Amino acid sequence: xxxxxxxxxxxxxxxxxxxxxxxxxxxxxxxxxxxxxxxxxxxxxxxxxxxxxxxxxxxxxxxxxxxxxxxxxxxxxxxxxxxxxxxxxxxxxxxxxxxxxxxxxxxxxxxxxxxxxxxxxxxxxxxxxxxxxxxxxx
Amino acid sequence: xxxxxxxxxxxxxxxxxxxxxxxxxxxxxxxxxxxxxxxxxxxxxxxxxxxxxxxxxxxxxxxxxxxxxxxxxxxxxxxxxxxxxxxxxxxxxxxxxxxxxxxxxxxxxxxxxxxxxxxxx
Numbered sequence: 001x002x003x004x005x006x007x008x009x010x011x012x013x014x015x016x017x018x019x020x021x022x023x024x025x026x027x028x029x030x031x032x033x034x035x036x037x038x039x040x041x042x043x044x045x046x047x048x049x050x051x052x053x054x055x056x057x058x059x060x061x062x063x064x065x066x067x068x069x070x071x072x073x074x075x076x077x078x079x080x081x082x083x084x085x086x087x088x089x090x091x092x093x094x095x096x097x098x099x100x101x102x103x104x105x106x107x108x109x110x111x112x113x114x115x116x117x118x119x120x121x122x123x124x125x126x127x128x129x130x131x132x133x134x135x136x137x138x
Numbered sequence: 139x140x141x142x143x144x145x146x147x148x149x150x151x152x153x154x155x156x157x158x159x160x161x162x163x164x165x166x167x168x169x170x171x172x173x174x175x176x177x178x179x180x181x182x183x184x185x186x187x188x189x190x191x192x193x194x195x196x197x198x199x200x201x202x203x204x205x206x207x208x209x210x211x212x213x214x215x216x217x218x219x220x221x222x223x224x225x226x227x228x229x230x231x232x233x234x235x236x237x238x239x240x241x242x243x244x245x246x247x248x249x250x251x252x253x254x255x256x257x258x259x
Contacts, residue, residue, distance in 0.1 A: 038209035044202050051197075053210050055173040055237035080169060082162035089156040089171050116173030116237015117197070 036094050037073065045129065048122040050098055055116035056089070062118065064111055071098045071120060103128045150194065155215045155239075165244035166225065172215050173237035180239065182232055189230075190218040191239065 040051040052073055054062065063074040072095065079091040103125040111120045158169040172180070174195030183190040195212045221227065226246040233240045 039207065040205070040209060040211075041207040042200050042203040042205045044200075044204065049200070049203065053173040053237075055171040056169075056235075058236060080158060080160045080167060082160035082167065085159040085161060085166075087158050089158050089169060113236070115176055116171070 035096060036090060037096060039073075039096060039098060041098060043124075046123060048100060048102070048104070048124065050120040050122065052096070052118040052120070053116060054113075054118050057113075057116070057118075059111065059113040059118070062113075064120065066106060066109060066122075069100055071100060071122065072096070073098070073118070073120075151211075151213045152216055153213050154217050155191075157217060165242060168219065168239075168241040168243065170215075170217065170239040170241075171237065172234075172239055174212075175215060175234075175237070175239075177234050180234060182241075184227065184230065187221045187223075188218060189221055189241070190216075191241075192216045 038053050042049050042051075050071060050073075054073075054075070056077060057075055061075055063072075065072040065074065074093075074095045076093045077089075077091045079087075100122065105123040105125045108123045109120065111118065113119070155170045155172050157171075158167075160167045160169070170191060172191075172193055172195075174197055175193035176196060179196060180191070180193040183192075192215060194214045197212050221243065224245050225243045229244045231242040233242070
């Protein structure tokens, strides 16, 4: 069970990560000590995009909740049946909360999934977009 | 070792995908987490007793998007396994779904437990 309540303002700064990468046996990305699932957040003029690596999950098994100021990604990864010789893939329930600090258009949020990558597009509301105001010089 | 330095020159970080190996009644299953790798860019090589899986993620570079928080990126997955003799190499099946590679390694017929008929002398 992994709960990360504030991925935005966690204690890990990019500098911390560089130091951690030095200590880890190799620089590969598989040794990331981050919360599960890993999340990328980006924004442009129109949308905030949250991307999430969730291999082995169908979009119907993922529980996406949009609250007043956050997006919650929840689900459970089921283990395979049989005798395990090696287990490295995480199983069990997970939850990740992404805080959103800008007004959003809740009605037009879309989510899609491809090759284990979840992409949630959250459109910003009209009021939060930058506007040009023309000033007439008298 | 030689291969590792070669990929680092190309700039893509190389990662070992998290892998489960499970035995069931109809053989072995290898599950590998390879999110972002499409079916087309996945390479599975079987050479004698060695099976090698490699694939590159193909996340589109976000144009005009400002990255706020980054925890993963493009990379190359690579992992090799040595197969046991009881695996029937001719019937190995691979299946990719939702970013997970499933390799089914059936056991060879001669490795299956069977009853031995007793002949009357």
